Amino acid sequence: MADDEFRQQALQHLDALHNLAVYLTRNGSEAEDLVQETYVRAMRFSHRFQPGTHLRAWLFQILRNTFLTFYRLRERESALSEDGVPEGDAPMFHDAAGRDSESAGAHMDLDRALTRLPEEFKTPLLLAEVEGLALEDVARIMDCPVGTVKSRIFRAKERLRGYLKDYA
Amino acid sequence: MTSEKMEPQEDDGGMGRLLRERLPRHPAPPVLRAAVVEALMPERPRQPWWALWLPPAFSAVATAMIMLLFLAPSLPSAPGADPVHLVTRAVLAEYARSVFWGETRSDVVPVALPRAMEESGVALSWVFTGDEDIQLINAKPTYLEGRRGIELAYQDSAGHTVTYIIVPGGSVALPERGRVQIDRWRPVVRKENGFSLILWRQQGLLCVMVSDLVSDDDLARFKQYFVKVRSSTEPYAVY
Numbered sequence: 043m044a045d046d047e048f049r050q051q052a053l054q055h056l057d058a059l060h061n062l063a064v065y066l067t068r069n070g071s072e073a074e075d076l077v078q079e080t081y082v083r084a085m086r087f088s089h090r091f092q093p094g095t096h097l098r099a100w101l102f103q104i105l106r107n108t109f110l111t112f113y114r115l116r117e118r119e120s121a122l123s124e125d126g127v128p129e130g131d132a133p134m135f136h137d138a139a140g141r142d143s144e145s146a147g148a149h150m151d152l153d154r155a156l157t158r159l160p161e162e163f164k165t166p167l168l169l170a171e172v173e174g175l176a177l178e179d180v181a182r183i184m185d186c187p188v189g190t191v192k193s194r195i196f197r198a199k200e201r202l203r204g205y206l207k208d209y210a
Numbered sequence: 211m212t213s214e215k216m217e218p219q220e221d222d223g224g225m226g227r228l229l230r231e232r233l234p235r236h237p238a239p240p241v242l243r244a245a246v247v248e249a250l251m252p253e254r255p256r257q258p259w260w261a262l263w264l265p266p267a268f269s270a271v272a273t274a275m276i277m278l279l280f281l282a283p284s285l286p287s288a289p290g291a292d293p294v295h296l297v298t299r300a301v302l303a304e305y306a307r308s309v310f311w312g313e314t315r316s317d318v319v320p321v322a323l324p325r326a327m328e329e330s331g332v333a334l335s336w337v338f339t340g341d342e343d344i345q346l347i348n349a350k351p352t353y354l355e356g357r358r359g360i361e362l363a364y365q366d367s368a369g370h371t372v373t374y375i376i377v378p379g380g381s382v383a384l385p386e387r388g389r390v391q392i393d394r395w396r397p398v399v400r401k402e403n404g405f406s407l408i409l410w411r412q413q414g415l416l417c418v419m420v421s422d423l424v425s426d427d428d429l430a431r432f433k434q435y436f437v438k439v440r441s442s443t444e445p446y447a448v449y
Contacts, residue, residue, distance in 0.1 A: 060238040199225040
């Protein structure tokens with residue numbers, strides 16, 4: 043793939059990468075740093091990308107690996123409140139203006155519930171259900187078998203359901 | 211990797227649909243988009259070395275350093291002052307001390323670097339070791355404002371010393387004031403006491419580059435050094 047074509051295509055996935063970065067880091071500026079670092083690495087290793095394969099999944103893989111390398115240590119170190127939600131973590135949901143309070147509450151509950159999911163569950167769930175990636179691609183990104191991905195997604199949903207019942 | 215999209219899971223009692231419909235999406239803000247576009251731009255052709263070369267003002271720098279050494283102890287130090295300012299002053303003092311006492315003499319970098327990383331608590335998964343313009347000449351652990359970190363010393367072809375200090379960032383937040391777009395980053399650029407500083411946060415660490423490159427032309431050169439170091443060095447806190 044020509045460099046220009048690579049750049050153009052890579053840029054198309056910026057919003058999706060930023061969305062996942064926000065849910066992984068729970069911090070706006072760290073999410074931006076993570077996305078920038080992802081693109082810097084993607085450019086650095088662009089020669090390793092195999093044309094014809096899934097660029098979107100490749101970028102997600104770089105983003106996740108970068109997150110695990112540089113951010114997860116701090117995530118583990120961050121203080122957790124009793125319900126497992128990082129202290130001081132405001133819900134990322136910020137588009138409630140103009141919506142009814144019930145809808146906004148549902149957003150916030152879902153957001154809070156997602157925060158409590160471990161990364162191993164949260165990432166495959168978001169990639170498969172929100173970003174619509176194939177399970178094979180998710181498995182490649184997570185570096186585990188497809189069966190494990192299915193299991194994690196299933197368990198992630200079970201946990202989410204449980205958390206949402208708690209809030210209700 | 212395959213490119214086919216996954217059909218939404220049907221066995222989840224609506225959880226997948228709930229996520230798709232109710233979970234807020236966070237599109238990239240315009241600032242990030244601009245930065246990424248900049249990052250993806252093809253590299254500009256390098257300027258010839260002679261275009262970067264300008265005669266260094268050695269006497270002015272030496273005077274500035276000596277003045278700093280004599281004046282630094284008498285500078286006011288209010289408790290609870292701006293942490294960025296405190297770190298900046300500490301970095302300047304360390305830089306002046308190193309340069310004045312000749313501590314930036316060349317060392318055996320391959321030996322010094324692992325030792326410095328081990329003792330500083332700051333590791334480098336990538337490190338810029340130099341090119342025809344600037345060379346890494348030393349690495350050592352350092353201690354600034356109660357923070358243990360690593361100090362890398364570079365020397366450019368004109369003999370200017372550029373010190374790059376990395377310490378745990380903690381809660382130090384860099385102000386918006388003084389931020390300058392350099393290539394694809396927006397660090398804080400300051401001139402203090404006859405020295406130039408570039409500060410930024412990276413992977414939770416506070417990174418500071420300091421040098422005696424202060425004139426407009428020299429500062430442009432200093433920014434180029436920043437781009438080289440920033441794009442090729444990846445520090446992370448070990449602890």
